[in-house]
Amino acid sequence: MPTKVAPDPSRRSETARRAILAAALDLVGKVGYAKLTIEGIAQAAGVGKQTIYRWWPSKGPLFFDAFLTLAGDGEAAALPDTGDLAADLKLVLSATVDELNDLGFDQTMRALHTEIVHDPNLAADYATRLDGPMRELKKERLRSAQRAGQLAEDVDLDVAVDLIWGPVLNRWLHRTAPLTSDYACQVVDTALRGLQPR
Amino acid sequence: MPTKVAPDPSRRSETARRAILAAALDLVGKVGYAKLTIEGIAQAAGVGKQTIYRWWPSKGPLFFDAFLTLAGDGEAAALPDTGDLAADLKLVLSATVDELNDLGFDQTMRALHTEIVHDPNLAADYATRLDGPMRELKKERLRSAQRAGQLAEDVDLDVAVDLIWGPVLNRWLHRTAPLTSDYACQVVDTALRGLQPR
Known part of the structure; x- marks a missing residue:
């Protein structure tokens, strides 16, 4: 036996x-x-x-x-860096738009989002475990753009990240208008160029 | 009798x-x-x-x-127009920051926000009755800035509104960092000037 x-x-x-x-x-x-x-x-x-x-x-x-397993256990990849900041950002944001327009992902993200909005502890967890590492990768790409002379030296990189990624997140959350890749590209161009006349 | x-x-x-x-x-x-x-x-x-x-x-x-009565029954006032776009936007956004940092308003706004995120009908109502009229007032101020040569002629005004107001809303919602008047002013300056070197 x-x-x-x-x-x-x-x-x-x-x-x-x-x-x-x-x-x-x-x-x-x-x-x-x-x-x-x-x-x-x-x-x-x-x-x-x-x-x-x-x-x-x-x-x-x-x-x-559970959401973190969906997001690849936090092992986020670096952003593409072809040397063309605008093109790289448009690629990344268009992929985000596709994700957010996926019904299953949309529902999961909305559920997580609600929890974060109402639970300060979970918000802190989200900031440390997901938003923080992702934000660091975004800033890394922006630093590379600064070295390449495509981003102003004195821009606060956290504000830059908020300007580029914030509008897409808001439009998705509030459904104020259709969330499209075109919109994401317009946001990138406008944020880079600024609202004032050049 | x-x-x-x-x-x-x-x-x-x-x-x-x-x-x-x-x-x-x-x-x-x-x-x-x-x-x-x-x-x-x-x-x-x-x-x-x-x-x-x-x-x-x-x-x-x-x-x-109930929330609309709090917000003045939708009778929103026009944005200040002193002729200095940056100063006017900073004033308005700083007031918004103060509101969002008020505990009672914060809780009510979070509750409304959650409903909007999960209920497409309410989101449509929100867009028509609150976001739409508010957005129109914001765009009116931006049109005035275009006439004054302080805003580029070819900027999409909806994208401009999203760039200026979106980051403050996001930081408040996700509590990723303290929401301060300084941050709001930085967002205004960065959105106006743009991320690219001038």
Whole structure:
């Protein structure tokens, strides 16, 4: 009779964790964030509620971790750098527009966004784990543009990031007008050139 | 015996409507939007639930009307026009920063914002009744700046409004950094001058 091999507890844990995060993403697409419950996630993932509460105090932080797996676990790639700042920014922002116009991603992003708006702790987590690293990559691209003489030396890079990325996010959030790649390109051109006559 | 005078039904209606809207604003500050209920509002306003349902189908549209009373019933004033575009924009944006940093206004705005993000009908209402008229006033000020030669002739005014107002709204929503008047002024200067070297 072969000796029974005890399952590796850390691997089992990781499998359960992944199943829980996947179930949360799957469920939010079906029922929306408001009806997402720890109980529902546990059932869909085939684990007990206690397993979930061992890792997460509530559905907000759990959902945020799930979202991070969707965003590639925070391993964001550097922005393209072809030497043409405007073209690179238009490429990146157009990809963002496509993502935000994807219905599944849209719903997940809106759910995460709502949590961030109402929960200062989650907002801090978002700033540290997602917005911060992404912002650093954006600023890295802008620094390269400064070295290439395509961006003014004295521009505050945080303000620059806000000017370039903010309008697209706002139009998506408030649905004030269709979010298109054309709009994103117009924002890039206008931010680079400025509103004053040259 | 004096003849009894029947109360004016339209005036009574208006009084009830005002009481309901005031109760909604008062309650949202105490319990938050998630726990705001038609029942709670009815109780606080001293009316029956049926009275509320006669005017509003659910708490979203009711809350939006309540917010509009806070915002002066949509009778927004024209932006200041001293002839100095940068100074006028900084004044307006600094006032917005002060409003958003007011705890009561902050909570009400976040509640409204969440509803808009998740409810396309309310978003359309918001665009028509609040964002649209406000945006028109902003564009009117920018047109005046174009006539004065302070804004490029070929700038798309909607994009200009998004560049000037979007970053402040985003920073407030996501709490990525403290929202200050200094930041608002920096945004104005950077948007006007542009990111490229002049």
